[in-house]
Amino acid sequence: MQDKKLYVKSYGCQMNVYDSHRMADLLEREGYVETAAPEDADLIILNTCHIREKAAEKVYSELGRLRVMKREAARGGRDVKVAVAGCVAQAEGAEIIRRAPVVDLVVGPQSYHRLPELIARGDRAVETEFPVEDKFAHLPPPTKAATRARGVTAFVTVQEGCDKFCTFCVVPYTRGAEISRPVEKILDEVRHLAASGVREITLIGQNVNAYHGEGFGRTFTLGQLLHRVASIPGIARLRYTTSHPRDVDDDLVAVHRDLPRLAPQLHLPVQSGSDRILDAMNRRHTRADYLRVIERLRAARPDLALTSDFIVGFPGETEQDFRDTLAIVDEVGYSGAFSFKYSQRPGTPGATMNDQIAEDVKAERLARLQAAINRNAAAFNAACRGRTFDVLMEKPGRLPGQLSGRSPYLQPVQVMAPDNLIGEMVSVTITELGTNSLFGVLADAPRIDAKSSRVAVGA
Numbered sequence: 001m002q003d004k005k006l007y008v009k010s011y012g013c014q015m016n017v018y019d020s021h022r023m024a025d026l027l028e029r030e031g032y033v034e035t036a037a038p039e040d041a042d043l044i045i046l047n048t049c050h051i052r053e054k055a056a057e058k059v060y061s062e063l064g065r066l067r068v069m070k071r072e073a074a075r076g077g078r079d080v081k082v083a084v085a086g087c088v089a090q091a092e093g094a095e096i097i098r099r100a101p102v103v104d105l106v107v108g109p110q111s112y113h114r115l116p117e118l119i120a121r122g123d124r125a126v127e128t129e130f131p132v133e134d135k136f137a138h139l140p141p142p143t144k145a146a147t148r149a150r151g152v153t154a155f156v157t158v159q160e161g162c163d164k165f166c167t168f169c170v171v172p173y174t175r176g177a178e179i180s181r182p183v184e185k186i187l188d189e190v191r192h193l194a195a196s197g198v199r200e201i202t203l204i205g206q207n208v209n210a211y212h213g214e215g216f217g218r219t220f221t222l223g224q225l226l227h228r229v230a231s232i233p234g235i236a237r238l239r240y241t242t243s244h245p246r247d248v249d250d251d252l253v254a255v256h257r258d259l260p261r262l263a264p265q266l267h268l269p270v271q272s273g274s275d276r277i278l279d280a281m282n283r284r285h286t287r288a289d290y291l292r293v294i295e296r297l298r299a300a301r302p303d304l305a306l307t308s309d310f311i312v313g314f315p316g317e318t319e320q321d322f323r324d325t326l327a328i329v330d331e332v333g334y335s336g337a338f339s340f341k342y343s344q345r346p347g348t349p350g351a352t353m354n355d356q357i358a359e360d361v362k363a364e365r366l367a368r369l370q371a372a373i374n375r376n377a378a379a380f381n382a383a384c385r386g387r388t389f390d391v392l393m394e395k396p397g398r399l400p401g402q403l404s405g406r407s408p409y410l411q412p413v414q415v416m417a418p419d420n421l422i423g424e425m426v427s428v429t430i431t432e433l434g435t436n437s438l439f440g441v442l443a444d445a446p447r448i449d450a451k452s453s454r455v456a457v458g459a
Contacts, residue, residue: 006032007041009062012049014204014241015109016086018155020047023085023112025142030116034146039069043081043119048088050170050345059088060100067102081105081119085112087174091347093128109175110160113139141189147196152394152423153406154198158186158213158225159205164244166271167282167349168311168342171206178207183215187228194234199423200392200406201229202239209240209247223251230261236425237392237408241267242309245285248293257300264301265335265409268293269309273328274321277314280353287328294332305335305380305409312369313342313362315353322365329372335380335409337373341366381411381438384430388443389413391428393421404437412437 006027010020023045024034038044044066048059066082073080083105084096090108097103105118108128118125147154161176162169190201203226205211211222220228222240230238238261245268255262268290272278275286298304310325329337341362344351384407391405391413398404403417405428414437415428427443 003033004031004042005035005040006043006045007035007038008045008047009038010047011058011086014155014202015157015160015206016047016049018157018204019086019109019112020045021142021146021150021155022139023047023115025140025146026113026115028143028146029140030119038066039073041080042078043083045083045085048084048086050087050091050174056088056092059084059096063100063102067100070102083107083115085109087170090128090174091170094126097124097126141192142196147193147198152198152392153200153202154193155202155204156186156189156193157181157205158203158222159208159211162206163210164207164246164284165282167280167353168271168314168345170345170348173347175206178210180205180211180213183213183220183225183228186213186225187232190229190232190235194232197423199235199425200237200239201235202241203229204241206242207244207247209243209249209252221249221251223249223253223255226255226259226262230259236261237390238262239265239410243268245270245283245290245293248297253296253300256297256304263408263410264303265305265307266297267307267309270328271309271311272314272317272321273325274317275324277317277321280316281311281314281350287324291328291331306332307410308332308334308337310337310339310369310373311342312339312365313357315342315350315357316355317342317357317365322369326369326372329369329376333380334373334376336377339366339369339373380409381433384409384411384438385433386430388427388429389440390425391415391440392425393417393423395422407438414439415442417442 006024008020008024010016032043035041046059046062070080070082081104082102084103085107086109089096089106093106096106104124106126106128107115107118111127111129114127118127159178159180161178162171163178165172193201209222211225213220213225226238229235270290271281271283273287278286294306312322342357389407391407393403393405395404396419397414401416403415403421405413405415407413413428428440429443430438430440432439
């Protein structure tokens with residue numbers, strides 16, 4: 001029997017990337033093989049994100065294009081199924097079926113383990129309940145071939161949902177309450193990935209440092225879980241994301257000091273530098289609280305680099321509030337950050353607040369914020385010139401004989417090196433700075449111009 005083809009388009013966060021992979025793993029047992037070409041697919045899944053502005057409209061626009069593609073396939077005798085999964089599916093539910101006849105299935109992020117059953121039923125279906133059963137118990141491990149095709153780094157979900165209810169955020173409504181996976185299940189998944197060639201693991205969750213999974217007769221914190229994961233042979237480097245400042249406990253601070261395999265880089269969203277806006281956002285921490293957390297972390301790991309998330313133009317934000325945000329960027333000295341204009345998410349308290357900020361004001365503030373972020377990131381990158389890092393080689397680079405990897409600080413690094421170093425952690429001395437990458441040479445090799453492949457004079 002000829003294999004059916006599956007195309008998955010993933011939007012948004014690392015959690016969605018992970019979920020997309022797990023859907024593909026699940027459907028592989030049903031005879032589906034992934035394809036990079038949607039026009040060749042028998043099943044198309046849009047795994048959606050609802051965090052940003054006009055997320056639903058973007059999905060409907062994509063569905064309009066798929067309607068044409070599905071009609072052309074039908075003329076050629078092929079029956080193509082279209083599914084919408086993820087957070088837009090959870091938020092919009094049956095409205096997607098109503099507005100977009102091209103859609104056959106709507107599946108929320110907690111129910112995608114039921115995809116085979118829903119496909120087999122053959123009718124148009126909406127599954128957006130929060131099921132009692134654990135979806136992870138129904139998901140098969142990825143095959144070694146699939147894992148190798150995805151590279152030497154991997155995400156592993158350890159926690160889902162959020163109980164914080166920030167007033168700008170839809171996650172508690174689309175992903176539900178905080179739940180943590182059992183320790184043994186996580187370790188089994190990491191062992192499988194390590195046996196398939198994965199060398200770097202990022203533990204992920206909507207609020208990952210709220211992890212409180214059961215294992216070995218007790219409840220584990222994220223710091224304790226990281227120690228267990230680090231003991232698995234083959235795993236050379238660990239990361240985790242995304243964290244909330246209120247959940248940085250003593251165990252997590254200590255693990256940055258005591259666990260060499262944990263990368264010296266942390267994404268710790270602050271959202272605003274103004275106490276007044278933080279309170280309106282229901283962040284449950286002040287500017288001073290956040291800075292004290294960073295002080296504790298840097299005392300434990302002095303070379304720690306921090307990245308963050310920022311929202312500008314939250315309802316009621318004054319120019320002084322915004323200047324407080326600009327100030328915290330320089331005070332912390334972030335190596336990078338994500339920044340966004342506030343957008344009203346239906347169903348969140350922020351959407352109905354008074355004093356919504358005009359779009360032109362938000363755009364002007366965002367430009368100023370991004371300039372400050374870029375200035376700090378450039379300074380951080382410049383300080384890396386001449387330093388030697390352990391770089392995990394991930395894939396071939398753009399030039400012949402070049403490999404691309406990541407520094408401990410998540411910066412892309414381009415190096416002239418042989419292909420047999422893919423999957424290896426190698427020492428690289430940074431020699432040049434690019435627009436989006438660092439360039440370096442193997443620390444124990446003759447210096448080669450990373451951009452032109454020429455051996456440098458005097459090497």
